[in-house]
Amino acid sequence: MSTLILIPARMASTRLPGKPLADIAGAPMIVQVARRGAEAGLGRVVVATDSEAVAEAVRSHGFEAVITRDDHQSGSDRIFEALTVIDPDRKVETIVNVQGDLPTIEPEIIGAALRPFEDASVDIATLGVEIVRDEEKANPNVVKIVGSPLSATRLRALYFTRATAPWGEGPLYHHIGLYAYRRSALERFVALKPSPLERRERLEQLRAIEAGMRIDAEIVQSLPLGVDTPEDLERAREILSN
Numbered sequence: 001m002s003t004l005i006l007i008p009a010r011m012a013s014t015r016l017p018g019k020p021l022a023d024i025a026g027a028p029m030i031v032q033v034a035r036r037g038a039e040a041g042l043g044r045v046v047v048a049t050d051s052e053a054v055a056e057a058v059r060s061h062g063f064e065a066v067i068t069r070d071d072h073q074s075g076s077d078r079i080f081e082a083l084t085v086i087d088p089d090r091k092v093e094t095i096v097n098v099q100g101d102l103p104t105i106e107p108e109i110i111g112a113a114l115r116p117f118e119d120a121s122v123d124i125a126t127l128g129v130e131i132v133r134d135e136e137k138a139n140p141n142v143v144k145i146v147g148s149p150l151s152a153t154r155l156r157a158l159y160f161t162r163a164t165a166p167w168g169e170g171p172l173y174h175h176i177g178l179y180a181y182r183r184s185a186l187e188r189f190v191a192l193k194p195s196p197l198e199r200r201e202r203l204e205q206l207r208a209i210e211a212g213m214r215i216d217a218e219i220v221q222s223l224p225l226g227v228d229t230p231e232d233l234e235r236a237r238e239i240l241s242n
Contacts, residue, residue, distance in 0.1 A: 003043040003114070004092045006082055007033055008075035009100035011051045015229055020054045022233055024103050025240035027061060029227060030054055032103035032240065034063040039107035042096065042114070048082035074204055075099065076179075080190045083183075095186055097179045104239045105178075105224035113180040116154060116216035123185035123213040126205070127176035128155065129223045136174065137164050143175040143203060145217050157215040160203050174223060179205075185213060 009020040009030045016022070020030040027035075030047060037045040047058045047065040050072070055065035066085050072078040079097050096113060098105070109127065116125035128145045136142045140162040147155030159165070160175055181189070188211075195210040197203075208215060227233050 002092050003094045003096060004083070004087065005037040005040070005042060005045045005096045005098055005110070006079040007037060007045070007047045007098050007100050008078040008082075009047055009049040009051070009054050010070075010072075010078070011049075011054065016227065016233065019227065019233075020049070020051070020100055021057055022227075024233070024237050028054075028057045029103045029233075029236070030058060030100050031061045031063065032236075033098060033100050033105070034058060034061070036103070036105050036107055037096075037098055037110060038063075040110040041107070042111060046082060046086060047100070048078050050078075076186070076204065077190055080186055083186070090183070093183055095181045095183065097181070099177055099226065101227045102178070102224045103227065103236050106222060109176075109220050109222065109224060110178065112218045112220050113178055115218045117180065117182070119216065121214055122216045123182055124189070124205075124208055124215045125180040126157070126215060126217050127178050128173040128217040128219050129176060129221065130219065131172045131174050137172055143177070145173040145175045147173070147217060150216070153219045155217045155219065157205075157209065157217050159209065160201070160205050162201055162203070173217070173219065175205075175217070176220070176224065177226075178224075189213070 021028045048068050050070035058065040066082045068078050068081045116122045146159040146165050147157045195207045198206040
């Protein structure tokens with residue numbers, strides 16, 4: 001499959017203004033994410049942003065960037081616009097959406113997101129990790145995957161929720177918001193209107209589930225650090241400086 005890694009990045013962040021350009025170990029955070037994408041060795045890496053400053057920073061470090069509209073409601077919409085701009089001949093078959101605030105993500109984890117596509121019936125692939133801390137099980141900021149086990153390392157996602165689910169004995173899985181799309185699935189997804197459960201849970205992936213699209217999740221062993229607060233930023237600086 002011809003694979004493209006797209007990294008959406010927008011400057012508007014209420015908790016950490018200017019987040020994509022925050023310096024981490026001598027480079028802007030968005031550049032560190034692009035480096036992790038390149039290290040995954042899957043194919044072309046492009047940053048999709050609404051900011052000329054972000055695009056300039058990315059290009060100055062040797063990566064590609066494309067300017068997108070500033071009114072997109074989601075990262076999926078932004079990467080779809082970028083895809084239509086940089087691949088008008090439709091040569092790309094698979095798109096990996098890596099969030100722009102994951103500067104310490106392991107390249108191997110990015111590659112793991114493609115494994116569910118071994119099954120031709122999978123539309124969208126994503127990642128999960130088993131929850132080991134009790135306080136995370138009831139935390140609504142920790143999104144859980146409710147899924148049917150396909151193997152020791154894979155679930156067929158039936159639902160995503162902020163609640164503690166499923167009930168009963170057994171593992172709970174933390175959803176990692178990194179997605180791989182077949183091109184046709186991304187095209188279908190962005191054409192759908194927000195769904196009732198998506199609005200209720202405030203989880204975009206439920207739009208695909210409600211539309212009957214299949215999402216499988218590969219279970220990995222580590223949870224990448226998402227940078228949302230000044231404390232997260234300091235932790236990322238510590239990790240990459242070492």
